[in-house]
Amino acid sequence: MASRPNFANETVWTGDCLNVLRGMNSACIDLIYLDPPFNSNRTYEAPIGSQAAGASFKDAWTLDDVDVHEHGELADRNPAAYSVIEAARQAHGKGMQSYLIFMAVRLTEMQRILKPSGSIYLHCDPTASHYLKLLMDGIFGTRSFQNEIIWSYRRWPSKQPRFQRMHDVLLFYGHRQKQFNVHYEPPSESYLKRFKGKTQVLDPETKSRKLVVDKPTKGMPWRDVWEMPVIPGSAKERTGYPTQKPLALLDRIIRASSNEGDWVFDPFCGCATALVAADRLKRKWAGVDLSPLAVKLVDARIATDRGQLPWGGAITPDGPPKRDDLGDLPNYRTHRHRLYGEQEGVCAGCDTHFPFRVMDVDHILPRAKGGTDHPDNLQLLCSGCNRSKGAKTMAEWRAAQ
Numbered sequence: 485m486a487s488r489p490n491f492a493n494e495t496v497w498t499g500d501c502l503n504v505l506r507g508m509n510s511a512c513i514d515l516i517y518l519d520p521p522f523n524s525n526r527t528y529e530a531p532i533g534s535q536a537a538g539a540s541f542k543d544a545w546t547l548d549d550v551d552v553h554e555h556g557e558l559a560d561r562n563p564a565a566y567s568v569i570e571a572a573r574q575a576h577g578k579g580m581q582s583y584l585i586f587m588a589v590r591l592t593e594m595q596r597i598l599k600p601s602g603s604i605y606l607h608c609d610p611t612a613s614h615y616l617k618l619l620m621d622g623i624f625g626t627r628s629f630q631n632e633i634i635w636s637y638r639r640w641p642s643k644q645p646r647f648q649r650m651h652d653v654l655l656f657y658g659h660r661q662k663q664f665n666v667h668y669e670p671p672s673e674s675y676l677k678r679f680k681g682k683t684q685v686l687d688p689e690t691k692s693r694k695l696v697v698d699k700p701t702k703g704m705p706w707r708d709v710w711e712m713p714v715i716p717g718s719a720k721e722r723t724g725y726p727t728q729k730p731l732a733l734l735d736r737i738i739r740a741s742s743n744e745g746d747w748v749f750d751p752f753c754g755c756a757t758a759l760v761a762a763d764r765l766k767r768k769w770a771g772v773d774l775s776p777l778a779v780k781l782v783d784a785r786i787a788t789d790r791g792q793l794p795w796g797g798a799i800t801p802d803g804p805p806k807r808d809d810l811g812d813l814p815n816y817r818t819h820r821h822r823l824y825g826e827q828e829g830v831c832a833g834c835d836t837h838f839p840f841r842v843m844d845v846d847h848i849l850p851r852a853k854g855g856t857d858h859p860d861n862l863q864l865l866c867s868g869c870n871r872s873k874g875a876k877t878m879a880e881w882r883a884a885q
């Protein structure tokens with residue numbers, strides 16, 4: 485069931501999208517577009533003098549870049565995604581493992597905030613698209629997979645001895661009830677010539693023969709290969725933001741998978757291309773980026789775009805939203821994931837590795853003896869050790885062994 489968003493239209497947060505995602509109500513977004521770092525092993529910087537000067541982000545990964553508790557959280561909440569990441573670590577190494585942990589934890593939250601009628605487009609490239617598709621299958625379900633869209637473009641060729649790498653990948657997932665508007669691209673010249681601009685339909689009797697009916701053709705429904713130029717250096721829309729995507733690309737996604745008044749969310753919004761496109765199409769929108777420059781660019785781009793129309797600037801809350809679709813949150817048990825990651829799955833009592841499901845959070849100093857729910861007073865024990873420890877302190881329990 486869809487719920488009400490707990491934030492205002494036209495909001496942009498500065499910070500890690502994970503914190504924002506965790507604070508968002510469940511099932512409140514119609515369309516998510518994300519264009520996260522691709523694990524390209526590079527650091528991106530905007531050119532000095534461009535509208536985006538000062539913007540930069542690192543896209544190279546080590547296990548230090550992910551919070552230990554994210555690892556534990558995945559082991560519990562999504563064993564399928566956890567297995568994919570383990571396989572990627574063996575095939576590709578720890579850099580890919582760290583990147584996929586980063587992505588999986590955030591994608592799990594995105595799955596939660598998407599309405600049952602919602603859609604998600606994950607923009608990536610062949611560096612990690614094959615692993616990301618497995619992750620998406622694990623998180624959103626194979627039945628939600630709709631398309632692998634190829635965005636094909638031309639750019640300066642490289643000298644590498646292989647075919648030129650000139651495409652990005654968009655993984656599109658949505659449930660059966662998802663919103664989808666069919667649009668058409670113009671028919672090819674050969675079609676126009678051959679059928680004189682008329683429509684070809686399937687013969688209702690034979691279901692195999694095609695008939696030409698006397699109706700002008702609408703063209704060809706959009707395919708999953710999109711031939712679309714990258715933003716030329718001289719284009720008005722270019723801000724200089726590294727990895728900026730063309731408005732035409734976002735326009736197509738938003739038109740296909742949402743209607744006026746729907747909510748569009750971009751958790752890695754960069755220079756806000758998705759938000760600007762959503763604004764043009766009269767969708768409600770919100771976004772997040774680590775870089776404080778994102779807010780400035782959203783404000784500048786939308787002000788230019790709206791021209792004379794009123795625009796007071798994006799709403800920029802100080803911190804992440806607070807969910808109001810839950811009752812009281814559970815207290816100490818919410819530390820289970822972090823502890824599993826920190827202890828690397830090993831019980832603090834018997835030093836043995838256990839699956840997440842048999843681990844319990846234990847108060848080192850029991851509450852009956854004045855112990856608190858403070859994280860420093862918590863540890864994970866396997867259920868056997870936990871039962872045996874009961875209301876003893878750790879020291880009392882060890883002495884009794």
Ligand SMILES: C[S@@+](CC[C@H](N)C(=O)[O-])C[C@H]1O[C@@H](n2cnc3c(N)ncnc32)[C@H](O)[C@@H]1O
Binds near residue numbers: 541754772
């Ligand atoms: C590929 S760019 C997005 C470009 C954007 N689609 C556009 O057209 O401008 C990725 C963005 O993700 C941001 N980013 C990286 N890690 C993030 C995180 N944990 N939370 C939010 N934003 C993050 C970077 O600052 C960068 O702006």
